[in-house]
Amino acid sequence: MSDILELLENGSFSSLQAELRELNPVDLAHELEQMDRTKMMMLFRLMPKDQAAAVFSYLDSSLHQHIVETISAVEVRELIDAMFIDDAVDLLEELPSNMVRAIINNSSPETRRIINHFLKYPENSAGSLMTVEFVGLFETMTCREALALIRKSGVDKETIYTCYATDASRHLTGAVSLRSILLSPDDCTITQIMNSTVIYVHTSEDQEEVARKFKEYDLLAMPVVDNENRIVGIITIDDIVDVIEAENTEDIELMAALHPSESEYLKTSVWRLARNRILWLLVMMISATFTGSIIGHYEALLQNAVVLAIFIPMLMDTGGNCGSQASTLIIRGMAVGDIRLQDWSRVLLKELGVATLVAFALSLVNLLRITIFTGAGFRVDLVVTITLFITIIFAKLIGCCLPLFAKLCKFDPALMASPLITTVVDAFALIIYFSLASLMLP
C-alpha cells in the first residue's frame, strides 16, 4: 500500500492507475481515510469511475461531504450515476439538505427520478433498502433471449444471479436463477423453468421482517412489490447482513437500558452518549427509591436486627441475575423466531421447572454457607433462605412473562431486560424478606 504513496510522489500516474484498479475497494477506502485530504483527493480523481464510486460508498460519512464539496458539479454527477442507486440514496440521506438539492439537480434525469422516488420511502422499510437495478424478464422469453438480455443489460445491475419474471403488465409471476437459465436448453421458456412461488415483500414492510425472511429461506435476493403486486425493486443479501447486525445492536443496547444509536461509539460525541443514557438511568434511579422506601418502612425492625442488612446485597443481586437470565433467553428466542407468543404456556412451564431446580440448588448452598460462616442465628438463616427461594421463583417467572407481555402489547420485548426486571425483583425480594422477618423473628 506504501507503493501507492510512492508512485503518487514520483508522479508515475499510469502505473498508479494500474495499481489502483487492482486493489479491493474496501481496503482502498481504509487507506484513503488515513491520508491527508489533498493526497486523498488526488488518488480519488485518478481512479477509474466505477472504482471511485465503489470506494466512495465504503468511505466514512465524514469524508463524503468533503469530497462532494471539493469536486466539480460534473464530477458529482458522474459519481452519482456510477454508484448503485441504494448507495446513492444512503449518501443523500446523510448530507445536508441544500447539498442534496444541488446533487439531485445535477444528476441525470433518469437517476434523479429514481432517487426522488426512493427518498419517499420511510426509513427502515423494504422500500428504502431496495435497489431498482435488477433483471426483469418476461415470462414468455426463451432462455436464449433471456441470456442475451442479461449480457446486454447486466453491467448496470446490482445482481444478475436471480432474475424476476413478470407478465406483460409487470406483475411479479416468478423467479428464475441465472444458474437455471444457463443450465437449461436454449429454447426452453422462462415459464417452464421459473419458480412461481416467489418469496417477496411489500415496499412498506419493516426491515426486521425482511431480514427474517432472508434468514428463513436462505435467499441471496428478494423482490419488492407495490400494492398492485408489480415488482419495483430488489433487496440483496449484502444489505441484509448489515440490517441483521444493526437490529442485533439495537436489541443489545435496549437490553442494557440504552437509547439505541445508529452511529459508531468512537464517532459519537460525549454529549450525545450521555444523553442516550441519562433518561433510563433517571427512571431507574427513581424506581430504586421505592425499593429504598420499603426498607424505610421496616426501619424499626432493622434497628432491632441490623444483621438483616448484611443479606440485602446477596438477595438483590441473585434475584436480579436470575430474572435477567430468563428474560434474555426469552427476548433472544423471540428475536430469532424460536419463540412465538402462542408458546407462552410452554415457556411458563419450562421456567417454572428451571426456577424450582435453580432455587433448590442455590438455597441449599446458601443455607450451608451462612450457617457455617455467618453467626446470625438459625431464625435469620431460615428467613434468608426462604426469601432466596421465593425470590428466585418469582424472578424467573417475571423474567419470562414481561418480554411476552411486551410482545403482546406490541412493544419491543428487549425493553423488558435486566435493568427493569432487576428493579421489580429488588422490591419484591425486600418485601418478602422483611415480612418474613417480622413474622419469624422474636
Added chain:
Amino acid sequence: MSDILELLENGSFSSLQAELRELNPVDLAHELEQMDRTKMMMLFRLMPKDQAAAVFSYLDSSLHQHIVETISAVEVRELIDAMFIDDAVDLLEELPSNMVRAIINNSSPETRRIINHFLKYPENSAGSLMTVEFVGLFETMTCREALALIRKSGVDKETIYTCYATDASRHLTGAVSLRSILLSPDDCTITQIMNSTVIYVHTSEDQEEVARKFKEYDLLAMPVVDNENRIVGIITIDDIVDVIEAENTEDIELMAALHPSESEYLKTSVWRLARNRILWLLVMMISATFTGSIIGHYEALLQNAVVLAIFIPMLMDTGGNCGSQASTLIIRGMAVGDIRLQDWSRVLLKELGVATLVAFALSLVNLLRITIFTGAGFRVDLVVTITLFITIIFAKLIGCCLPLFAKLCKFDPALMASPLITTVVDAFALIIYFSLASLMLP
C-alpha cells in the same frame, strides 16, 4: 397446503408429485414437521430426489434420525449423495456414531472420501463451514471455455456465481464472477478479467473471523485454502448469516451470565437449561456475600444510623446500571469491529467525559429529591450524593476497562458484562458509602 394431504388421501400421486415440486423446501419442511410420521414418510418418498434432499436439510434434527432409521440403505445413500456436502456433514455431526459409520459405509466412495475429510476439521472452523462444491477454473482458460465448463459441471455446485482461478498446481490465484465471464468477450482469458487480490481464509480460521471478513468486504462467497495456499473449498453467505446470528446469540447469552447453548429454548430440557444457569449464579451469589460482609463490617455504624440502609438499593442499582451501559457499548463495539484494543485511551477519555456529565445530572436530581422528600438530615443527604457521584464515575470506567482488559488477555469480552460489573460496583459503592458516613456523620 391442505391440498397435499387431500391428494395424499385420494391417492392422486402424480398430481401430488407435481404439487410437491412447486413448493418451497423451507415451507414444505415446516409442514412435514406438523404431520404424523407415516404421512410424512409417504410424502418424503414421493418427492423428487433433489427436493427431498433440500427439504431434509431444513427439517428439525429430531426428524433426521427418524428418517434415516426408516428408509433403506440405498435410499440413505441417494439422499446423502443428493445433499450439499456441508449439509451432509452437519447431519453426520448430529447423529449417533454407529449410524454415522453405517451411512459413511453406504455412501458413494467419492462422497465418503469428502465427508471423512470434513469430519476432521474442528467445529466452528472455516474448514467445517466450507463446501467443496465450487467451480475451479484454470487461469489460462478463455471465457468461452470457462462458460462451457460451468454449464457442464454447474448442476452439482453450491454456487456458480463466483468462480476461482488456480494455476496448474491448484494454488489460488484469483476470483472471477460469473457476471464478468458472461459480460466479457468470448476469447478473453480468465487471467485478463480475474481479480487477483482475493479475500480468502485458511481452513483453521475461526468462524467469527470468517463472518467479519464477509461483512467487511460484502462478499457472497469466499475461498478456503490449506497451508500450501491451495484452494480446498468455499464458504457461502447463507451459512455466514447463520454464523452471525449464532455469534450474536452467544454474546447476548454470555452478557447475561448464561452458559451459551446452541439449541433452541423450547427444545432444550429443563435440566439442561438449569445447568446452563446455575454455575454463574453460584459464583455471583458467593461474590455478593463479600458485598454483604462490607455491611457487616459497619454494623455498629448502621445500628446508630439505620436510615443509611434506605439508600443502599438506589446506590447499588444505579451503579450497576451505569456500569452495564458502558460495558455493553464497548463489548458490542468490539464485536462489530468499531473499537479495537489500541483505541483504549480514546475510549477511556470518552467514558470519563460521559461519566462526569451523567454523574452531575443524576447527583443533582438525587440531592433535590432526597432533601425534599426524605427527612434524613443534610449530612446523610450529602453522604448519599457524594457516594452516588463517585460510584457513577467508577462504574463507567470499570465498565469500559474490564471488556478491554478481557480482550487483552484473549478472553471473550462478553464475559465482562452487567452481572460481573454489578458485583464489583456494588462492593465499591458500599465501601465508599460507609467510609464517607463514618467520616461525616457525628
